[in-house]
Amino acid sequence: MNTAIETVRLVKTFADKRALDELDLTIRNGSVYGLLGPNGAGKTTAIRVLTTLLKPSGGKAVVLGHDVAREPTAVRRKVSLTGQYASVDEDLTGHENLVLVSRLLGMSWGASRSRASELLGAFGLSEAASKQVRTFSGGMRRRIDIAASLVTRPEILFLDEPTTGLDPRSRNQVWDLVRQIAAEGTTVLLTTQYLEEADRLAERMAVIDNGRAIAEGTSHELKSSIGGNALRFQLADPAQRTRAQELVSRVLGDGVLPNTDPTAISVKVSSALVATEVLSALRDASILLSDFSLGAPSLDDVFFTLTGRPAAQPANSDEVGS
């Protein structure tokens, strides 16, 4: 069986909201797959339906050949979930938490204890084994949480926003971990708001917006789907941003892509020649650049092109061209 997860016109409605609106997904076995989208797009709902925590309101979801609505137990036997919030007992120690999950999965007390120690070692948490989880840092919590999902080999590991709120170092550790888990042959489905994360980890990804998959493919495919290249440049003087943007729009007609960096502007250009035109127009207007590059569009550019708005609103969103 080559398909790990398949959803067909999957619908999930809550009292006042259609969280999943005919979501279609096909995810192959043995890959890392990213569900990409802003807050409230339906990513978490999708994961909760696929892990049997929510019942679909319509359509179909099949995980490893089992319909989630009709055979939830069969699905639970084969998958693991690490939710968005550390789903471990904060009052218990790291070791006790892992023993708990091992026991609940059917291991003997002895096997559970040794598996717990082994996992703590593998996750660099040995020294925290006898400390209560409530004393753990964010990164340590995330690791113990993922460890609890890897007591035994799941055929699919669901990770809901595994790096949200983590510092860069912890985030890198989680990324390494995901790669290792995938190398062991487990299919990983992860959700993320960070386009960089999907780009780094996932072989294929779906962009979710308002409960629908609005694009699907490899990162490369998604980028080429919007066509052309992206010219990015960094302004020497951020005060000139508005002027630069107006100028670029005039040269190109349109095509200014959003950028979270207030000193940077990205534009979609159809050829290198057009890029040169933009640059000389900027020079003629005495707008100085500190840097520029011409390359494939980023996933941020993709999301903007697909939905007309940036993927994640940064804290200084008022500074970002809309």
Add this chain to the structure above:
Amino acid sequence: MSLDELPMRSEALRLPERPRSAAAFSTVITLAWRAMLKIKHVPFQLFDVTVTPIMFTLLFTYMFGGALAGSPEVYIQSLLPGILVQTIVFITVYTGVGLNTDIQKGLFDRFRSLPMWQPSPVLGALAGDLFRYSVASLLIIGLGLVLGFRPAAGALGVLLAFALVLVFAFALSWIWIIFGMLVKTPESVMTTSFFFLMPLTFASNIFVDPKTMPHWLQVFVSVNPVSHLTSASRGLMHGTDSAADVVWTLVASAIIVGICAPIAMRMYHQER
């Protein structure tokens, strides 16, 4: 080197195959073990079940004893079985508080996504609560004995009364399990419960003889299951006839479980 900087060793990430699913009995035991660990790590949660009953027993015995029964020694003979009932009835709310905490923290998502007998977490928590009830009961009875409580039916009578209180507590817990799943925070489980527990325990025959109460209140007291449980445990401890109250309590418990347990389990299986 801080714990954060410890490297992860890839060779140790060995992923064994899943064993066969755990037996229901074994998962309930494991979750009861977890409840005990929580008490071990957060002993403060035993504060309510130890200090409050000691305070109540001392206060009521010496404050009201003389006025209500002539002397504290006489009063404690009827008060102590009642204080035991009141204490345990109050502690039952922790079942709902604990459940609500687990749901809010996301722990239930993990439990529900595991291939185990789904009611295990609820039953495991109840098993852990039994320990709490036992600690509180031992303390109260021990203190009572020191203060002059002399159960005529001896140890067996006290044990039977304790067992009956446990049956009722188990039944009542199901109500808090429902509350635990309905409300948003553990604190609101606590707050809501007081609206029920205050009248239930004070408008009873625990502290005073209902004969001095207005008629309407007497009616309430006479149907209040807490009154029957109190009469039953007094009877069992002192060896007087209490068969009717024992039966009344058992029937009331059965009705509560019969109504609330199916509702609670239904809600538990529902999504959140």
